[in-house]
Amino acid sequence: MQRSERLIRLTQLLVERPLQALSLAHLSEAWDIAKSSLSEDVATIRKTLAEAQRGIVETSVGAQGGVRFHSGVPMDEARQFLDGLAHKLSKPDRVLPGDFVYLSDVLGDPHVLDTVGRLVSMQYTNKGINVVVTVETKGITLAAATARHLNVPIAIVRRDQRVTEGPTISTHYVSGSTRRIQTMSLGKRTIPPDARALIVDDFMRAGATARAVEHLLKEFSATVVGTAVFMATSQPTHKMVNDYFALLRVHEVSEQGVHVEPATLIDIQNG
Amino acid sequence: MQRSERLIRLTQLLVERPLQALSLAHLSEAWDIAKSSLSEDVATIRKTLAEAQRGIVETSVGAQGGVRFHSGVPMDEARQFLDGLAHKLSKPDRVLPGDFVYLSDVLGDPHVLDTVGRLVSMQYTNKGINVVVTVETKGITLAAATARHLNVPIAIVRRDQRVTEGPTISTHYVSGSTRRIQTMSLGKRTIPPDARALIVDDFMRAGATARAVEHLLKEFSATVVGTAVFMATSQPTHKMVNDYFALLRVHEVSEQGVHVEPATLIDIQNG
Incomplete structure (x- = not known):
């Protein structure tokens, strides 16, 4: 899966289900992509959406950890x-x-x-x-x-x-x-x-x-x-x-x- | 605006408002990006979401034309x-x-x-x-x-x-x-x-x-x-x-x- 595809898929998964924790470990397996690459993708999405004031991407660690999206409006x-x-x-x-x-x-x-x-x-x-x-x-x-x-x-x-x-x-x-x-x-x-x-x-x-x-x-x-x-x-x-x-x-x-x-x-x- | 940012922003705009026509002409002005680049981005998003069965990106032409997203579930x-x-x-x-x-x-x-x-x-x-x-x-x-x-x-x-x-x-x-x-x-x-x-x-x-x-x-x-x-x-x-x-x-x-x-x-x- 190319980076452009990952960014599109990740953005969709995050914004379509606000505040639902997305497990990068799980996605890393399902998509056969290194977790570090997904973390970089998430960082890009976080930065882009923050700059546009279109929501906050939050990463929490631990067993219940994951990436969640807070919906926003500029x-x-x-x-x-x-x-x-x-x-x-x-x-x-x-x-x-x-x-x-x-x-x-x-x-x-x-x-x-x-x-x-x-x-x-x-x-x-x-x-x-x-x-x-x-x-x-x-x-x-x-x-x-x-x-x-x-x-x-x-x-x-x-x-x-x-x-x-x-x-x-x-x-x-x-x-x-x-x-x-x-x-x-x-x-x-x-x-x-x-x-x-x-x-x-x-x-x-x-x-x-x-x-x-x-x-x-x-x-x-x-x-x-x-x-x-x-x-x-x-x-x-x-x-x-x-x-x-x-x-x-x-x-x-x-x-x-x-x-x-x-x-x-x-x-x-x-x- | 880099391509990765455009893909993220476009994906969000499309999936957050299903069936709302998005005008590439308008975005081209607002973001100062050639319309042809945006069209290519939309094509990438369309292909990625279609392959994942996560919705259909539809482009209609004419005065009322624009890009619309039909929500999907695999x-x-x-x-x-x-x-x-x-x-x-x-x-x-x-x-x-x-x-x-x-x-x-x-x-x-x-x-x-x-x-x-x-x-x-x-x-x-x-x-x-x-x-x-x-x-x-x-x-x-x-x-x-x-x-x-x-x-x-x-x-x-x-x-x-x-x-x-x-x-x-x-x-x-x-x-x-x-x-x-x-x-x-x-x-x-x-x-x-x-x-x-x-x-x-x-x-x-x-x-x-x-x-x-x-x-x-x-x-x-x-x-x-x-x-x-x-x-x-x-x-x-x-x-x-x-x-x-x-x-x-x-x-x-x-x-x-x-x-x-x-x-x-x-x-x-x-x-």
Whole structure:
């Protein structure tokens, strides 16, 4: 196998499965290539992607060792992406009755989903997250995209109880918008032992839903590492969860339009 | 920029965004590299990935021309993946009351989701699909993974009506399992004009849900290109939809266990 082929194959294997450890020892056997050559190839890929701000290639040693790829987005591209989204979502025809903002099209757009997944995963990398938790329905696509870049499973909290979830744990909470008592349930088998969970959702106003998920996860003895939402309202300023990250912040929803602002991102690639 | 760097950057750009056209003219300017060199690089990537059965690099000419990547899975790996899933899902502890099979863990596993997305997209490539439609809740993760590899948006049919969807079209149908009248609704803005839809869902017994989605999509004047499900039951053999593809087929669900068989795949990479 020529060097050019190895670079192509290695790049594909790394970027297609973010955070999945690739064993060079195993590849060295499968491809019949000296491990030292593969290590040099990996170094070239690491340098090239780092310079382009397109992700971090990390090598860990030891029995569980291997090469892993952290997905990245160049900071100028990320800012451009969020500015573009903020502009698009600020249009008056997005305002729905009750001061909601229409998001279903962007939450179904494959490029938006993938980029949001990258950006959120970048904010929570190396925090030992082993499950992404969301609430049906609108947050699921975002949560799945984030879980892909964090290489962890996704668990979906349901508002009803279905036989298909197997045994569940249920809790109740008072909805922030309707002030009614709601039920949440989560399949017992979907949360790993010693779970470190990232909550992902589409929209946060007061944070009642996110706090309810936190309470539900306590029943699983899980640690909540953080909450990431696609869009949060600026009012109320005090949310019911402490630690949350919002990609977009929305001010003043009215029939004249919406004012949406992009978040400040942590630049892990130059951090 | 050296050739090795170009191969790495091009491979990443192609595989990270399946079916997104990459303009070599644009890259030639941005990277200050002769377009002929980039074309040679693309030819090397095409050959390498084709030989490894890891996707197809396609070049189209003309004003809208560019280079696109069709995600692939080597056939032996695909068969191994489906055999492994069938084995895992055949265990007696998967059987739920009512002869349902517990699937939530696999439908939340990032590797399963990505591989299923690849396999389903491979079966429906080049069919002009411009939207993937699913029904909340369990099918959403699969549908999103498939939509990513087809590079099309996902639209989610809901069983309730929410203000956040904007104007919706609703239809009614009789559920296959409960025999009760159910409502389905879909946001008017989520289906493009001249839609060619692929329906993706987790489970099919008689096909009542899939047929209901077909009927709902008729109200949008959409063409249904096909229906893909993760798992279908062998009984009843006659389903309420004509054209469907199931990755796994389940026979004889009982307390002793389940018998799950993998599907036969179309090998587009050697077709």
